[in-house]
Amino acid sequence: MPQPAQVLVTLLAVLMVGCGEKATSTPTPTDAAARGERAFFETLSGAADRNVEAVGLLEAAVAQNERDGRSQFLLGMVHLLRFYRGVSDPYSASDVLKQEIAKAQDALDTAVPLLPKDRRVPGFRGAATYLHGVVTHDDLRVAQGLTQMREAIEQYSVVNTFAFIGAVAPVVDANDPLYREVMQYVGTPVTSGCNPFTMPEICGNAGKAPHNIEGSLLFFGDLFAKAGDERQARSYYRLAQSSPPTSGGTWPFAALAAQRLEGTAQRVALYQDDNPANDPKIVGYGRDACAICHYK
Numbered sequence: 001m002p003q004p005a006q007v008l009v010t011l012l013a014v015l016m017v018g019c020g021e022k023a024t025s026t027p028t029p030t031d032a033a034a035r036g037e038r039a040f041f042e043t044l045s046g047a048a049d050r051n052v053e054a055v056g057l058l059e060a061a062v063a064q065n066e067r068d069g070r071s072q073f074l075l076g077m078v079h080l081l082r083f084y085r086g087v088s089d090p091y092s093a094s095d096v097l098k099q100e101i102a103k104a105q106d107a108l109d110t111a112v113p114l115l116p117k118d119r120r121v122p123g124f125r126g127a128a129t130y131l132h133g134v135v136t137h138d139d140l141r142v143a144q145g146l147t148q149m150r151e152a153i154e155q156y157s158v159v160n161t162f163a164f165i166g167a168v169a170p171v172v173d174a175n176d177p178l179y180r181e182v183m184q185y186v187g188t189p190v191t192s193g194c195n196p197f198t199m200p201e202i203c204g205n206a207g208k209a210p211h212n213i214e215g216s217l218l219f220f221g222d223l224f225a226k227a228g229d230e231r232q233a234r235s236y237y238r239l240a241q242s243s244p245p246t247s248g249g250t251w252p253f254a255a256l257a258a259q260r261l262e263g264t265a266q267r268v269a270l271y272q273d274d275n276p277a278n279d280p281k282i283v284g285y286g287r288d289a290c291a292i293c294h295y296k
Contacts, residue, residue, distance in 0.1 A: 032061040033071045040074055044081065045296055046252075054078050062110075069114025073121055076107030080128055084289035088281070090171055093135040101135055104128040119156035123163030126152055130167050146178075153185075161185040165223070170282040174226045174271050183227050186220065214240050214251045215293035221260055222282045230268045237261035253292050256283070 036057030039050035055078050061071040083100040087093050093101075108125035115121050130145025132138070149167070152160035165182050172178045221236035240257040260267070270278050283292060 032057045032064065033068060036061055036071060037074055040078055043078075044290060046291060047296070051078060051082055062107075067114060069111050072107050072111035072114060073118075073124075076104045076111060076128065077124065079104035079107065080124065081290060083131070084285060085287060087135075087285055090131060090134045091137075098132075098135050101128060101132045105132045119152070120159040122155065123149055123152035123160030126150075126160075127163045127167035131171075134171055166284060169223055169226070170285055173276055174228065174279075179227070183223065186223055210249065210293075210296050211251045211253070212293045214257070215253065218253065218257050218260065218292055219283055221257070221264075222280075225260075225264060225267045226271050226279075226282060228268055228272055230264055233268065234261060234264050237264060249296065253288065256288075256292075 036054050039054035039057060042048045043051045043054060055075065058071050058075040058078065062068050062075060065071075079100050083097055083104060086097050086100065105125070105128040108121065108128050112122055112125050126145050126148030128145070129148055130142055133141030133143075133145055145167070149160065149164045153164060165185055168178050169182045172182075217236045217240035221233045221240060224236060225233035237257050237260045241254055241261070267280050270280055284290075
């Protein structure tokens with residue numbers, strides 16, 4: 001069994017390093033890739049919504065250089081981000097969102113063999129495959145995505161357990177065996193081997209996610225609430241409101257953590273009743289997707 005999931009919710013910060021942007025009228029492959037990456041990061045951080053521009057530039061980069069694995073990866077992540085921010089119920093996703101997740105899988109499928117030394121990319125590819133199967137009600141694709149994520153966890157559990165948790169936890173019922181698998185990967189996050197002080201860019205707030213710690217704690221609160229563990233959920237919601245010394249300024253989602261803490265008992269009760277239609281959404285779908293960690 002892989003080690004428990006580490007304390008981080010979104011791992012895009014681990015996978016990407018910002019690039020400068022060059023102003024040219026006809027971008028070369030390198031220019032298009034750098035500008036596309038810049039547009040993606042500005043969208044991810046909330047500095048500006050440049051998701052459409054990011055897609056166009058990254059598509060241009062891979063059209064000009066089909067061996068550009070990083071641009072393929074980032075292109076897949078833009079589509080994955082757009083899917084997460086647009087979806088509310090993956091089982092009834094719109095045709096537009098089905099296209100987004102299909103494009104995410106296509107780009108990440110292409111990126112995996114182009115980036116053979118990066119053990120983290122296969123986890124996101126598996127997540128896209130799984131979600132593509134969910135929205136199209138394709139059981140074979142769902143199974144393929146689960147297999148890909150589990151294989152990725154075997155390769156590199158530190159990052160790829162998150163791919164499984166982030167994709168599966170919001171989708172399945174709390175009583176589903178897959179949710180029990182999610183909670184096995186979660187384990188006891190605050191005592192895991194991912195130390196925000198010794199690994200600040202990966203596990204703390206020093207990288208591309210200035211509120212990685214707070215966002216992670218909020219996410220873990222939701223996971224334990226769905227699992228029916230009110231005590232643990234309250235603990236993580238409370239911790240999420242304690243701004244760490246490495247925090248990137250005021251956390252935009254502190255009020256959300258406070259609301260979660262106040263309504264923990266009701267939230268747990270809704271998960272435990274016999275009506276799955278009233279189950280609260282785990283943080284990470286809609287406008288707050290990735291924002292809880294990456295917005296400045």
